[in-house]
Amino acid sequence: MNKSDMPALGIIEGFFGRSWSWADRESYANFLAPNEFNFYIYAPKDDIYLRKHWQQDWPSETKQQLSRLRNVYREAQIDFGIGLSPHEIYLDRSPERYAQLITRVKQINELSPDILCLLFDDMRGDIPNLANLQIDYMHRVAEVSTAKRIIFCPTYYSFDPVLEKVFGKVPDNYWQDLNKNIDKNIDIFWTGEKVCSAEYSVNHLNSVEALLGRKPFLWDNYPVNDSAAKSNILQLRAVNQSHSQIQQNVSGHALNPMNQAWLSQIPLASLTRAYREKNNYAPEKTFTEITDALCGENLAQTLLQDLSLLQDKGLAKMSVEEKTELLKRYSAFPQNPFCAEIIDWLNGGYTFDPACLT
Incomplete structure (x- = not known):
């Protein structure tokens, strides 16, 4: 096209x-x-x-x-x-x-x-x-x-x-x-x-x-x-x-x-x-190629490994051990804006507030 x-x-x-x-x-x-x-x-x-x-x-x-x-x-x-x-x-x-x-x-x-x-x-x-x-x-x-x-x-x-x-x-x-x-x-x-x-x-x-x-x-x-x-x-x-x-x-x-x-x-x-x-x-191939391009190969591999945990299981259903491991894993990429948002999210920085609807 x-x-x-x-x-x-x-x-x-x-x-x-x-x-x-x-x-x-x-x-x-x-x-x-x-x-x-x-x-x-x-x-x-x-x-x-x-x-x-x-x-x-x-x-x-x-x-x-x-x-x-x-x-x-x-x-x-x-x-x-x-x-x-x-x-x-x-x-x-x-x-x-x-x-x-x-x-x-x-x-x-x-x-x-x-x-x-x-x-x-x-x-x-x-x-x-x-x-x-x-x-x-x-x-x-x-x-x-x-x-x-x-x-x-x-x-x-x-x-x-x-x-x-x-x-x-x-x-x-x-x-x-x-x-x-x-x-x-x-x-x-x-x-x-x-x-x-x-x-x-x-x-x-x-x-x-x-x-x-x-x-x-x-x-x-x-x-x-x-x-x-x-x-x-x-x-x-x-x-x-x-x-x-x-x-x-x-x-x-x-x-x-x-x-x-x-x-x-x-x-x-x-x-x-x-x-x-x-x-x-091909969505899965596209995800891999985009994360490689935007985040670099190492972080892209980490995101692929954690994709189901981040998108399917989610924060509310994570165990303390899973959350702790994720914090450790993404802290290994200092001053990375993608990782900073994941860490902020894991720490409750994006917790839903019903007041936002009004």
Whole structure:
């Protein structure tokens, strides 16, 4: 497949809990470009100025950091995006709310993002005519935004029943209204058959395309590990075989990484290989080659040896002896950022805090 035939491939920093440092975010420009990714979207759940306090501009220091980050990605020729989540704005449809939203988009325009996402995930959804209320906001945002690509995230971004359990029953004709009324130039995020889908089938993606009236833009919740259960594991394996077969069925593909920025590079780097190699893609071989390239042969061998313990058994089920042995093993690689994150994780530095969800 020629690079020009690839859908947009990138990452969205869109997880709960402990977020990345500014230095880690900047370093990702040097990781994404050589691995054939073409976008990065800034949307950490702990940025209150994108979520609960979305009406307010960032403090000057944060906005300076974002401006610098945007310039780093521009120099690397990687598209830079922002994800805005105006929390349950549709519960208050006053003129003031509309004005606040337009003002906020103009503030975001000052950063000259290439991509702007309007995200209605993780919000109450059992509201009549929800789709058209959200579309109205989406179209107003699109009119004002200077971004070249606009992506909409619906409240119901999967058929996974857990969404109705948490956010209420999906309104009648929700997806059909999105198909009929949202501008066809606007992409729509979709996570697959589940919120955290293990794989993607062509048949499923074709059915979603018919439902939404456009190819879905995948928000892939792998290797993210920000939940109570998944914070106990490090998702290091390469993406599975199904990712190599869906090039023609998506408009884009964004991976949501782990809270551990450096370790995330291992699974993330496998996505573009899956798209490029198609039927020749071999996940286990890819994992070995990526860890060799990123971590060096010795550490790569150690990670391969411990992969089942780190990703399958996980921290909560480890014995004291297993944890002690792992700490000893990875302490043998001093000042190594990959090992530093493993050690921090083993010592409870990434323990899930339910407060992060609010």
